[in-house]
Each structure stands twice: as C-alpha cells, then as structure tokens.
Amino acid sequence: MELLWVGTAYLAGLIASRLYLPPLVGYLMAGYILNIVGVEANETLTHLADIGIELLLFTVGLKLKPSSLLRREVLSVGSLHLLIVTAVSALVFFGFNGQITGGLVIGVSLAFSSTILAIKVLEDSGELSTLYGRDVLSILILQDIVAIGLLAVANNKQPSPWALCLLLLPFLRPLAYRLLSASRDNELKLLLGVTLALAGGLLAVKVGISSDIGALLMGVMLAGHTNIDELSHKLWGLKETFLAAFFLQIGLADLPGYDELLQVLELLSLLPLQGILFFVLFLLVGLRARTAFVSSLALTTYSEFALITSNVVVEANLLPPVWESIIGLAVALSLAVAAPLNRFSHRLFSLLEPALVRFERKVEHLDRLPSSIGGAEWLVVGMGRTGISAYRSFNQQNIRVLGLDADPTVLQNLLADGKRVIYGDAEDSELWEKLPLAKVKGIILTMPGFEARSSSIKQLKNLQFNGCIGTLCFHSHEESELYRLGATFVIHPFIEAGKQLAEHMLDSTYELDLSELKLESISSMEAENIK
Structure with a gap:
C-alpha cells in the first residue's frame, strides 16, 4: 500500500510540476484518483500526515520571534478579520436546522487560511523572511492560537491546567542549545530536530492541546541558535516527504454528491471576498498596495484546520456527516486554485497595479521604500x-x-x-x-x-x-x-568555487616547486663552495 501511495503521489506531482503547478496540487489529485479506484486511507497514512504537519510547524517555530505577533498590522488585521467573519458566520448559520453551534464553528474555521500552503509557497519563493512573509506567518500563528479555543468549544473539552506548563519551554532553551551545539554530525542534527518536534507534539496532546501547537512551541524554544539555518535545511527534505501524506489524505476523504458539490462551489465563491477583506484591512493599517495584495493572496485559502473542526463537529452530532466531505473538497480545491495564483502573485500585481495603487492611503507606509542611497556607487x-x-x-x-x-x-x-x-x-x-x-x-x-x-x-x-x-x-x-x-x-557559485579551489591548489603547488628548486640551488652552491 505504501508503494501505491508514494508512486501515485510522485507521478501526479511530476505532471503538476510540468504544468507549472506546485507538486502539492498533484498530491491532492493523486488522493482523489486513489479514492475513485477504491483505495482508502488508514492509520499509517494519517500518522505520517501528522508527523509532516508537526515537522512543518517545528521549522516555522525555528524562524519565529514571539515579538512579531505583537506588531500593529498583525494584531489589527488578524483580529478584525476573524471578528468580521465570525459575525457574518453567526448571521448565516443562525437558523441552521437548529444546529447553530456546529454551523458557527464551521463558519469561523473557514476564516482561517492554510498554514501549510502559505508557508510552502513562501519558502519555495524564498520570501518567508521578507516583511510581508513575516506578517503572513504571524497572522497564521495568531489564527492557530484562536483555533485552540475553537476546538475546545467544538468538542466541549477544556485543555488541562497543565497546558500552562508549555509556556515554560523557553526556560529549557540553554539545554536545547547545548544539545544542538553538541550534535556536530549532520545525521545527529536531523535526529535532534525530529525528536524535539515529536516531543513537543506529544507533550501538547498530553495536556489537551493540538500537537501542532506543541511542535511549534518547541521550534520557538530553539529559535535564535547560530546553527538554526543548518538545522532547518536538514529537515527540509524529510518534512516535504511527510507532507505528501497530508495532501494524499485530503484526497482520500469521501467524495461529496451532486448537491454537496453545489455547496462546495458556494464556499469557493466566498474566497474572493475573504481576499478582498484582507486587502482592505492591510491598506487601512498603512501598508502599500503591493504588500497588501501579495499578503492577501497568500491568505486567500481555506485552512486544513477546517478539516479537523468538521470532524470534531460531526462527531459531536452538531452537523450532518456529509459536511466532512464538503469541507474536505472545498479545502482541497481552494489549495489547488491558490497555489498557482501565489506562484505568480508578483506578476498578477504588475497587471493590476494601476487600479490597486489608487486605494493606498496617503500616509507614511509601514513598508515604505527608500528614496535615497546616499553616495553609494x-x-x-x-x-x-x-x-x-x-x-x-x-x-x-x-x-x-x-x-x-x-x-x-x-x-x-x-x-x-x-x-x-x-x-x-x-x-x-x-x-x-x-x-x-x-x-x-x-x-x-x-x-x-x-x-x-x-x-x-x-x-x-x-x-x-x-x-x-x-x-x-x-x-x-x-x-x-x-x-x-x-x-x-x-x-555559477558551485562552478566558480571549484575553479577557485583548483587555482589555489595549482598556485600552492607552483610555489612549493619554486621553494624546492631554490633549496636545490642553494644546496648545489654550498656543495661547490665546500669543494
């Protein structure tokens, strides 16, 4: 079965990449193809998918500074967006067959954006550490924090009082730093990263919190170490492999019927409104149109978190079981649509720039551009x-x-x-x-x-x-x-490095030969003088 999953994901990912789409779109399609031919997901695939998400959020934590969540644009845009969508959801689902709680939870969870897609797109383009990349990442983390409370409402469970102990993880930073410094071999660094990610997930589950948050906090604990970039690089390939299981799992969910497909399309039609709302809010806090546009596009998806909440809501008998397949397909299609759009976000803005810049506020922008370079040549x-x-x-x-x-x-x-x-x-x-x-x-x-x-x-x-x-x-x-x-x-950096290395070696050899010739010459002269 594992060979079938991996082989199908590879072929579908290869086709997607040839069509200039991210491989993850191919993984999603592979899941649906396997679903159609009768293949079902099992606990092994689910477990692999969970590990992939934990590794992803652990690597995110490695690059996260808690102070980034306190920036004005993050708190204002993230909070206002959630409040507005929650209010609209409350109105839409107010009379939802007497199942107000379930409808409201689903509605609010659809306000969350896909952490996996946004981070993957930003990492692939090398923009995760840019100004707008940090804003997007911080808003996603803010949403994840709110998600903890939402899950508690959905399954009527409260986190354990011991959950507060997770806030003590930063005090273990000196020990974690020493372990990373002591792990000089590459394979040891990789194993340490995986161990810490899984340990954070396990600790969080034990105290009634999502394992994803635990892995994230464990990554934050290590953030700031001098070797953090090297550790993140070591985890990259492993993380990508496990994440393929997550996207396969989405496709292997139950397919909705005709009536449910109409509801899926209705949900997808609301996505542009979410993007417009993000764009307006980013402009209001003082960002330029370009930053607001690319940030909004990265956030205009439905979150994989909605898959978790829909499962919890259905199990609590707050909504009919069919909503699991509806939400699953809506999330999958939103990812498939958003992935190529984000790939060409800068080109799209170039086309729309004349129309969008007119909405910029006439204020000192947070992402202001330099107008002087001094005397630099x-x-x-x-x-x-x-x-x-x-x-x-x-x-x-x-x-x-x-x-x-x-x-x-x-x-x-x-x-x-x-x-x-x-x-x-x-x-x-x-x-x-x-x-x-x-x-x-x-x-x-x-x-x-x-x-x-x-x-x-x-x-x-x-x-x-x-x-x-x-x-x-x-x-x-x-x-x-x-x-x-x-x-x-x-x-080409690697080719030039090889050339320079060869040149230095040849120069060293030439200098060594000259030294030997001089020594031989001196020895000959001394021998003649003795004679």
Whole structure:
C-alpha cells in the first residue's frame, strides 16, 4: 500500500510540476484518483500526515520571534478579520436546522487560511523572511492560537491546567542549545530536530492541546541558535516527504454528491471576498498596495484546520456527516486554485497595479521604500552569505557600497554591525523606479529565487540602467536567460568555487616547486663552495 501511495503521489506531482503547478496540487489529485479506484486511507497514512504537519510547524517555530505577533498590522488585521467573519458566520448559520453551534464553528474555521500552503509557497519563493512573509506567518500563528479555543468549544473539552506548563519551554532553551551545539554530525542534527518536534507534539496532546501547537512551541524554544539555518535545511527534505501524506489524505476523504458539490462551489465563491477583506484591512493599517495584495493572496485559502473542526463537529452530532466531505473538497480545491495564483502573485500585481495603487492611503507606509542611497556607487541586493561577501570585498577596497534586503531581522543585525544597508524588496517594481540610479556603476543581485533575479534585470533594463548587472545562476538553463535579459555577467557559485579551489591548489603547488628548486640551488652552491 505504501508503494501505491508514494508512486501515485510522485507521478501526479511530476505532471503538476510540468504544468507549472506546485507538486502539492498533484498530491491532492493523486488522493482523489486513489479514492475513485477504491483505495482508502488508514492509520499509517494519517500518522505520517501528522508527523509532516508537526515537522512543518517545528521549522516555522525555528524562524519565529514571539515579538512579531505583537506588531500593529498583525494584531489589527488578524483580529478584525476573524471578528468580521465570525459575525457574518453567526448571521448565516443562525437558523441552521437548529444546529447553530456546529454551523458557527464551521463558519469561523473557514476564516482561517492554510498554514501549510502559505508557508510552502513562501519558502519555495524564498520570501518567508521578507516583511510581508513575516506578517503572513504571524497572522497564521495568531489564527492557530484562536483555533485552540475553537476546538475546545467544538468538542466541549477544556485543555488541562497543565497546558500552562508549555509556556515554560523557553526556560529549557540553554539545554536545547547545548544539545544542538553538541550534535556536530549532520545525521545527529536531523535526529535532534525530529525528536524535539515529536516531543513537543506529544507533550501538547498530553495536556489537551493540538500537537501542532506543541511542535511549534518547541521550534520557538530553539529559535535564535547560530546553527538554526543548518538545522532547518536538514529537515527540509524529510518534512516535504511527510507532507505528501497530508495532501494524499485530503484526497482520500469521501467524495461529496451532486448537491454537496453545489455547496462546495458556494464556499469557493466566498474566497474572493475573504481576499478582498484582507486587502482592505492591510491598506487601512498603512501598508502599500503591493504588500497588501501579495499578503492577501497568500491568505486567500481555506485552512486544513477546517478539516479537523468538521470532524470534531460531526462527531459531536452538531452537523450532518456529509459536511466532512464538503469541507474536505472545498479545502482541497481552494489549495489547488491558490497555489498557482501565489506562484505568480508578483506578476498578477504588475497587471493590476494601476487600479490597486489608487486605494493606498496617503500616509507614511509601514513598508515604505527608500528614496535615497546616499553616495553609494555599487548596490548589493540580497544580504545573505554571497551578498555579504561581495559587500565586504567592496568595503575593503574603500568603494562606496550599499546593501539592500527584504528581511527586517537581517537588516537589524547588519546595522548593528555597522554596515550600510536599507530595506528593499527586489521584486517590487516601484523600488527600482524610486531609487536614484544615475550615479550607480553596478548592481549585484544575489537573491535565491530565479524569478526575483530575472524580473529585477528586466525592470532595470526597462528603466534604461546603463551600469553593470551581476547575478548568480544555480542551473544551466538560467544562465542563457539571464544574459538574454541583459545581465552583464553571470556566475555559477558551485562552478566558480571549484575553479577557485583548483587555482589555489595549482598556485600552492607552483610555489612549493619554486621553494624546492631554490633549496636545490642553494644546496648545489654550498656543495661547490665546500669543494
């Protein structure tokens, strides 16, 4: 059975990727195909899916700072959205066959957005740490916290008083830090991450809280360690494999009938209204139209959490059993529609920009763009390891250089180190239009996403930028495309590393040979003098 699940998921994911869709859409379709041919989910698949979600939320916790939840745009947008949707749900389900509680719980749970899809899309595009990525992530976590109380209402259970003990996890941080530092081997780091994620989930279940929240809190406990990026990278492939089981599980749920399909379509028709509501709220708190649009699009889905609440509501006899299949298909279709839209969110905004920017508030925006670069002659966009290395190289030669990055935490750390950096999202077309580039000699683009690098080059050329443009490529097909768009030079980091290593080795060998020749020459001269 396991071979059938994995093989079908792979083939469907391969087809989806060839159609420029995320593989997770293929996993969903694989689940429905297996459902149609009579394959059923069992406890093994459910258990694998649960592990996948716990690993996902654990890795999210690794990058989370609790202070991010206290930002004005997070509290105001997240809270207002939930309150508005709750009020509307109460009106819609007020007379729902006398089952007001069940209808209200389902209605509120549909206000939640898919944590899995949003995080996966943001991680794949390298935007999880950007300003809007952090806002989206914080709102999703706020929704998860509210979800705990909603589940308690749905199943009429209260968390154990011992649940407050989970708040003591941060006090175990020194021990967790020591364990991670002591785990020098890669396989040990991977095992430690899995152990902590599962331990957090188990502790949460024991005190009557969702295992997902426990895994998240365990990740928050480790956040801030110097090796956290390495641990997150080690967990990436394992997490992706287990998450395939989650999407298969959705598809293997019962398929609704014709009447229920109509209700599914009605639910899907409400999704654009949710997106519009998020967009309006983001604008009201002072974000620019672009940030509000891409953030809203990432949140315009139904959450996999609705699958959990529908199951609990049905088991409590608050709604008919058919609602499980209705919610399951609605969530699956919302993910299938939202995935490709989020993939091209920046392109969509470029098309809609003239209409959307008119709704921006005339205030000092929270995500304001820089309008000055001082006397900088070179710009380094993307202050990761490669970007910082380029910045240092310019700085050591007393060349005036300025770094740009979309990650507020990265900027804060670099400013503390005395580096000249400013906020700037390279995929934002307005950034390049506002920056005074007349005196800039060259721009180095080191962002991980190919779409970000290629769109930046295209925008710079459209603005008739005459300076040099240097960038990276990680695949052979990217190099020709980047040159075609107008890049001055393109390097492959791994190929260049090999070349430099060989050159250094040859130089060392040459110097060693010269030293040996000198020693031989000196020995010969000494021998002649003795004679």
